[in-house]
Amino acid sequence: MGITQILFWILAIFTLFSALMVITSKNPVYSVLWLIITFFTISGHYILLNAQFLAVVNIIVYAGAIMVLFLFVLMLMNLAKDNEPQKSKWLKLAGALAGGSLLLVMVAALKGTEQQMTELGTGNIGLIENLGQVLFTQYVVPFEISSILFLSAMVGAVIIGKKE
Amino acid sequence: MNVQYYIFLSVALFVIGIVGVLTRRNAIIVFMCIELMLNAVNLLLVAFSKMHHLANSAKDITAGTDGQLFVFFIMVVAAAEVSVGLAIIVMLYRNTQSIDINFLNRLKH
Amino acid sequence: MKNLIFLIPLLPLIGFLVNGLGRKTLPKGVVSLIGCGVVLGSFLISLMIFLQGSYSATPFKYFDFINVGDLKIPFSFQVDQLSTLFILIITGVGFLIHMYSTAYMHEEKREHYGRYFAYLNLFIFSMLLLVMGGNFLIMFIGWEGVGLCSYLLIGYWFKHIDYTKAAKKAFVMNRIGDFGFLLAIFWIVQQWGTLSFYDLFNAETGKVAIMSAQNTTAVIGITLLLFVGAAGKSAQIPLYTWLPDAMAGPTPVSALIHAATMVTAGIYMIARSNVLYNLAPFTLTIIAIIGAATALLAATIALKQNDIKKVLAYSTVSQLGYMFLALGSGAYVAAIFHVMTHAFFKALLFLGSGSVIHAMSGQQDIRFMGGLKSKLKITYATFVIGCLAIAGIPPLSGFFSKDAVLLAAFEHNTFLYIVALITAALTAFYMFRLLFITFHGSFRGTEEQKHHVHESPAAMTIPLIVLAVLSIVGGFVGVPEAFIQGGEKLTRFLQPVVPAFAHHISHSTEYLLMLVTAVISIIAIVIAWMRYRTYKEEKSTPFGKVLANNWYVDEVYNSAIVKPLNKFGSFANTYFERSGIDALVNGVGRMVNYGSRQLRWLQSGQIGSYILLMVISMVLLFVLQFFLRS
């Protein structure tokens, strides 16, 4: 049981706990905050898997940009109160059960994979220059394509957001 | 260590996201849960990329990079999606003063 | 020769076409001229053939009627002694009746007059087809043709809905017979692959003639089915009820179709296929029994009828029963003989009654007649002759033919003989009852009838006289050997086609039987004389009532067959069809609609439920993929 393993367990527990908090906490703002924490723990995982670049990007993009955006919107709608309307507990139960069974099934299915499972490796492909290398040689086309995505998203945001 | 743990972890996260989607009424929270699902996927991808790197680094030094790049693209897309999604939610809020998805039932049958 | 024969049926056909198409334009004179002329023409031709005695066992083939695979049915005529005899009767009596009709129907409107003669000619044509046909199919064509004509002529006065109903009844009853006939035909095809009489029956090579096996299923089946056909056409139990109703038609029609010719088609058919019947003694027995039963039943009914034509109708049925009795006893010649004589005197009686009705301006109920003998001398005289003939008083024709029948019956089965004897007595009784009530006593009609009463014109009386003569002398062709050497002319004449009846009783017994018959008839007549010399109201006994309503047979049929059929029909129509089959078909559509209405609830509009359903189905599919598939 190496140090990485111990760290993994701790992080995993944190991740799951905070994720659960995201979906359970009454106050939306809290959920946002919990989600941010989740992202941090996930970044932790990335570091463990020494994908440093992704860890950083994750924090910047998600925790930094996206979640802040969420927060803004929530504030703007001042929904930061605990009395958010709840689904009837039957529906909740049903949802939980469905999700639980899905988990059960997938886990049951995937644990059959044990024998052909390989160990995780180390190595520094996660470093920015290596990624950059590949990104701008092999993956340049998708990279360009994603620009179309952004353009359309931008136009969309304008169409939707702009007051008439 | 064994990749299996990561599979289970991310599957668990993924399912938690799904459960969130199923159990919450607030559109934004639902959306956040979806983001959670995406992150679960990211985690899994990274884990796999490491795995494949170990498996194939002998013949190809950049083996497994693609997985991490995919994560990168997912983040890109997620960002774009968020911008649009929030715009839509705000628009709806402007019109109805609510983002409760239970009230979205003008269209049915 | 061949073409000459073809002319025989062709002439009436032409007459039919001309009269039918020109019924609006042609004046009555022309119509009657054509109508009678064509029949006379074919009569003369057939007479010529008869005198030449030029018969041919092999049929004359004109063209392929049906020629499919190995089923070859030519359109062919066969003119041998048997058919010639019938042709003579048909055309001869037919001509007289045509002539009679010209006077009887003269009040009809022009186009209806034309229509009448067209029908009459068509009937002669079909009847000739029937008797001349060289195979069962051509015979069947004529068979149905005469059925059609009787339908048309019974319903001739179509304004009266009842008449048309009677016509329909007649046709349907005949159809029931034809049902049997057709099946028999198919069976014959199956057995012997041909329908030609020659190929079936000729002594040397005939497929049936060379058979030895008796009472095989096929033979019995075929003969029985053929008999069903005959029973339908010749009004035997159980299919006789149409004949009395058929009296709705004009009287000459009754005389021609329902007495002289059409109803004897059944006898002709069985006589024609005697070779076949000789192989099926079982069938013959049944025929004999049914014949005797019919004869008796009809005779009893005739006792209580008050409609002059009804009496004659039932007596016809009874006489037909006689003929079948003869057939059943194997005495084909006797049957044919009786057909011939019966054609004479029954036609005579019908025409006589027609003359009476004519004189009484449409009155048919004998209770309102009486004392006509002074006014209608000729009619009366001829009528008496007819009655004597049918009663079998020697030496009139009826005596010989009836005697031949009784003799055969006696040798075949004593019981049947006794039944026949009783029938003979009854016949004599009701015929003279009719005679006395009609012509004797005092006049019971209305005043202006009384003034109107007059002897019929020559066109009507001449046929009466001719037929009367025939009724007297007609019997001499069949004087039994017992009387004169070289009697039984008819038998010898028909020898090539119809085998003679093998007598095996002494002449003395034969004399005795004749005596018995004659005496019994005379006694019956005397009783009738005492009872009906002067008309008095008949007191109705319950049994008499049963007879008057002819044993309620019609009612029984009605409630036993017609009603249930209609019940079933209306049930099927309203319930089984609509809410049975159709409901099933529509049910599918309804089901779809219902399902549609239910499925819509899945589309609740709630994202939550949508995703929930998706997740659940995901789970299910996962389970199916990983844990249920082997």
Place this chain on the structure above:
Amino acid sequence: MIVLLLLLLPLVGGLVAFFLKEGNSARGWSLAIALATLAVSVVGIIGAKGSENLFFSAPWMGNLGTRFSIALDGMSQILCLLMAVSYPLIFLSTWKSNYSKPANFFGLMLLAQAGMIGVFIATDALLFYFFWELALIPVYFLCSGWGGERRIPVTFKFFIYTFTASLLMLLGLLYLYFQTPDRSFALEAFYALKLPNETQLWVFWLLFIAFAVKMPVFPFHTWQPDTYEQSPTAVTMVLSGLMVKMGVYGVIRWVLPVVPVASYQWGDVVMSMAVIGIVYASVLAMQQNDLKRLVAYSSIAHVGLMAAAIFAETKTGLQGVLMQMFNHGVNIIGLWIVVELIERQFKTRKLSELGGVAQKAPGLTILLVILALANVSLPLTNSFVGEFLMFNGIFNSTATKYSALFSAVALISIILSAVYTLGMIQKIFYGPTNSITENTHDIFTNERVALGVIVLLIVTFGVYPQPLLNLTSDFVDVLLKQASVANLMVK
């Protein structure tokens, strides 16, 4: 070429008819086209015996293994003749009844004719299916466009019913296509198939259902009376006189020879269905008060007999069927013409409301009586020959153990048919006149001509049927050889 012409004439003519503005020109045009088709078909049958004119084949639809191949063999000839003879009669007899939007009406009529001719001459399964539907669609529009007040649901039921069945047939054909070695829809390829028995047993139903609904055979018949009742009489003529034959034709062409063993195996089932149907329909016909429904049921009875005779698999029976297809078509069109006349004059089809017409309209009476006699298949009318042959075929069939029983039960129909047909005549024509019928006028020239032609056909082929029989004799021999596989095996 002639065969192609036979198809193109009504097709093009129909399309042109749509663009004719005013009614009479459309009428005249379509009548002209119909007559032209008649001429062509007569030439095609008498003129061009076995010459190249009777076949046409061209590639189409690329690599689907189907060809645009059409041919006129004995059966096609007799049916095309029927088509060609009927249409002028229909147009002639309905000359006086004025339809709204005549251009569309006659255009659709001609299109339907093209479709049906196509069905009768197609020798390629896919092509056959194409025409099958092409014939259905115009008729659907005709019925629900010009029909009675309940037309829309009734016609729709008819459409869905037949459409579903025909889709199943398509699957059957498709399946057979995959069984052919060289993946082809050609008729010969289908005939060359030797399918294993158990396969045949279920393929049979896929194919047969479509035809059974079209004919219709007993349990599938419920659409028919309603449809006949609701559609305009001209269309009813097409439906009952011609379209019905598509079903019979289909069985003879695409079922019997293609799945012989199954046809043999299921023969008893189908025959009993048919025979029950005959009696059942006749009994129902006796119950009807509506003239159209009565004729409809009697038609069901007659067609049932054809169905039974087909599966008897005897030469006489099949020749009878082929001949009867022609006769029944002609006769029933005649009956419908009379129905049309009566309906147009008295504005009612209720038998109970009619009566005494004979006194006023003797011409009509005589013609109808002759038609009725043909309907009860009296000797010397055409249908007697056909039915005689069919009954004979059934009775002498070796394909079923119960041949005698079947024919006996079926033969009951000649009694029942007499009952309801004569009943009909009696109710309409005999007895005293009433308020509705007292000022009846006799028939017009055009109707007189149409009915006259029909009566002529009835009598001619009743007295001398041999020409029609010769036309189809060879075809039946070939067919039986093809289907005779069944007779080798014991049931």
Place this chain on the structure above:
Amino acid sequence: MNTLIFTALSGVLMMFSAFLLKSKTAVRLLAHVLLAAIIIINLLELRDVRLLNINVEGMMQFDRFSLLFTLVANVCTFAFFALSSKDMEKVGVHYSDYFALLFFILSGVVLVASFTSLLILFLGIEIISIPLYILTGSDKRNLKSNEASLKYFLMGSFSTGLMLMGIALVYGATGTFNTTLMTSGSNGPSVLFLSGLLMLLFSMSFKVSAAPFHFWTPDVYDGAPTVFTSFMATIVKVAGFIAFMRLFSQAFGDIRAEWQLLVAIVVALTLFIGNITAVFQQSVKRMLAYSSISQAGFMMLAVYSVSADAREGIILYAAAYSLATIGIFAVLIKMNDYSFDGFNGFAKQQPLVAVTLVIFLLSLAGIPLTAGFLSKFYMLKATIDAGSMSLSIFAVLMAAVSAYYYFRLIQAMYFKDGVMEPIEISSGFKYTLITIAAITVLLGIFPGLLTHWLYF
């Protein structure tokens, strides 16, 4: 590749056209011109004439199939423009931006039609989806439109999550995103691989609105502005199918036995729910939404039986279905009343248009002599070839049901007489409709016109 580039570029151009061109007519004209240019380029590319070559690192593969489909999609879009682009003005003020988004979507279509890497697939689908979320909501004042857009967005991104999970699992199993290199291990496909496959199956089913992942379809199609519904229901949907087929034939073709059962179930469900539910609809628009589901069921048959027939068939189906549906929608947009009764007496007022509508409906119902029949025919052919008679029988029965609701519209137009307030229809519109109808019939008689491009 050229097509892709030019489509994207024209999208950008349209973006800026708002500043350059003031009149909407000019904008529309520009859009038409650009699309025409794209079609030409596409044609050239199909005939192997490339203006510029770009190394795509084996992430895309512009084979005949993809190019032919792109061509079909572009042509259909052109028909869509010709018929309905004028009606986009009614939706909102951002006229040029709508065009821009449509072009972006088209580029997405090109991507999903020619991907060989799951990354491209993912990007393509997103490029298709995100603009659609917006177009759905583009009628901003209309609550239904808003609601539809949010529903579509949430469920769409949910399915994206599923798809990503699938991709990840597949990647885990094979170590590559390249669909052509994916090989299941020697001892059968690993569980990872299969569960990834399932996830992908779910998400793709969602995109093509196959049951039980179809729930979004009726609501979204109903809520979206009709113009865009028409686009969504046709071009986008069939693009989804092309992606579906490509993915399952390339990546999972060799382990067909593993997933055919599931696909069969999905097909059956889709056909059943789509057809049965459509029967009861009272609004034509919603009926068309359900009919699109049922048609999807038929197209799924191509996925079920990945074969040459299926490829030809799906192309033909794409063309037939898109053209017919676009035509019907184009007329529907003009109507003031979307209910069936709204069409009562339509034939009297617009005989010519009615005829074309009838042709489109017959094509959808799969009546011979229309492209619709042949495309269904191809599907059945492929299915029977793949050895599932029962499935095809079921499909056929459902097709019969579909005739029920299509003919309801015909009945309304022709046989039910009602007074509908007149609608203005330009002659150009009419001629376009007639042309499209003519194409539908032509393809119904000579499918070779289209399919032979796959080979020569």
